[in-house]
Amino acid sequence: METVRAIAFLLLFFFTWAKAELFTAITDVEPLLETHKRIIDDLDDYLQKEERRLFTLKKHLNLYKREHERAMDDIPNYLGNPINAFTLIKRLTADLDFIEDSIKIGTEYIKNVTMNHVDVKYPSLEDLTGAAQALTRLQETYYLNVHDLAEGILNGVSYSTPMTASDCYELGRTLYNDKDYTNALAWMKEALRKYKDENVMYPFTEVDILEYIGFAYYLNGDVKTALEWTQRLLSVDPKHVRARGNIPHYQKTIAEQEAELKKQQRGETSDEPEEEDGQDYELSEYAKERKVYESLCRGEMEIPHEITKRLKCWYVTDTHPFLKLAPIKVEQMYVKPDIFMFHEVMTDDEIEFIKKRAKPRFKRAVVHDPKTGELTPAHYRISKSSWLRDEESPVIARITQRVTDMTGLSMLHAEELQVVNYGIGGHYEPHFDFARKRENPFTKFGGNRIATVLFYMSDVAQGGATVFTELGLSLFPIKRAAAFWLNLHASGEGDLATRHAACPVLRGSKWVSNKWIHQGGQELLRPCDLEYQEEGIIRKIPRPVPKTSR
Structure with a gap:
């Protein structure tokens, strides 16, 4: 609405100014053709963006309708699926914020009305983090494939609609903020795959996904791969400031690692194992029990x-x-x-x-x-x-x-x-x-x-x-x-x-x-x-x- 008002004011100003002064000399009118062309281009650009925005909102609405109809057919079974539960929480947190940014007046009105009903509640960002952690826990315990989860598949059976690029991105971002960089990386790669297949306007870009992937690799200790993904990011956005700043840092780190490896190969560093302290022992005992626990959860032992x-x-x-x-x-x-x-x-x-x-x-x-x-x-x-x-x-x-x-x-x-x-x-x-x-x-x-x-x-x-x-x-x-x-x-x-x-x-x-x-x-x-x-x-x-x- 603000954009429409601005353009309307510009048109009004243009026509008022033209009636007052321009009729006295054709030569003064000629520069206005350029202004006219700018207005046409601005309106055309605005309408294209509006059409894309409405197209995106309609896709969101149709997705919500399909998911809600499926949920109402069998509520316990629907919510018993962790993928459905995560996406429902995401719809009412991150997605709702995006929709509000897309059409503030209507959404603010809707949200204010629903907030006044005592039987309506919204999940928090803590709920979103908890749901993301839960999906990761299930993935690790039951050896679930991330690609299958993203497609709504549990143990070879399709139980829910596929997750969108936005779902995968939000899951990856949540896990990244929770310092679970390994799982964040897997979900960001799914987000990238789906982003390229979907013709939808999102509040993030391919560059945002590539930046998360590159830095997640770095935080996981794989600096060479982090460098490769950062270079890929720069091929999409050559002016990206953080990426350009990270390149020399990654190159320096790789050189230091290679120098240290050469020292070890020449025997210049001690290869004696460090003594295990009590904490390491407790950690190893925990890891052993964890392995047994997960095997039992999968029903692999008798x-x-x-x-x-x-x-x-x-x-x-x-x-x-x-x-x-x-x-x-x-x-x-x-x-x-x-x-x-x-x-x-x-x-x-x-x-x-x-x-x-x-x-x-x-x-x-x-x-x-x-x-x-x-x-x-x-x-x-x-x-x-x-x-x-x-x-x-x-x-x-x-x-x-x-x-x-x-x-x-x-x-x-x-x-x-x-x-x-x-x-x-x-x-x-x-x-x-x-x-x-x-x-x-x-x-x-x-x-x-x-x-x-x-x-x-x-x-x-x-x-x-x-x-x-x-x-x-x-x-x-x-x-x-x-x-x-x-x-x-x-x-x-x-x-x-x-x-x-x-x-x-x-x-x-x-x-x-x-x-x-x-x-x-x-x-x-x-x-x-x-x-x-x-x-x-x-x-x-x-x-x-x-x-x-x-």
């Missing part, structure tokens, strides 16, 4: 035959008279430590009641800080949770009673029922449920967490397994079932073999609820003995084996 041959299934009928009529189905999943799966122990009506009661109270899930004992958010646990008390409803009280029936343990010092819904790529990295000696214990609960009951309140289309990294055991969610294990030895020492994790949710929505049971009240039900386990020492456990095709 427990050895010496364990599987001892596993059994049975019905529990003796802990409550009602179980004579409706026995609990028990499947043993591991021996020493004993891990069980109770099947069909929660009804669909109970699940929907719990979800409905928990949703309004959801907050980001927290963990116990080992130093303070306080609950705090952590990057390694991505989910939202809330707590439900027995006193709130007979349904919650009935679930707690059922835990007693299943486990034979007292609920005198059990925690409230924790309800959890995992987010985009939601996960919880390897951890213990019990407090270790150096950590602040659960004093208000009458002792440490002796046992865990984990109810699965949804099936998960892909991913989301509960895995035990020391045992090589993967438990994939089965709706209405519950996993159960003891966290402590009979002596009260923590069982280090119970270290476990929640794998990232690849597709679907994962709902669980936890009942953590404490030592208080179990004295007569599960007496202690003198079995002792030294801190940091895990008893000998049969090693898991890679899964073989049968």
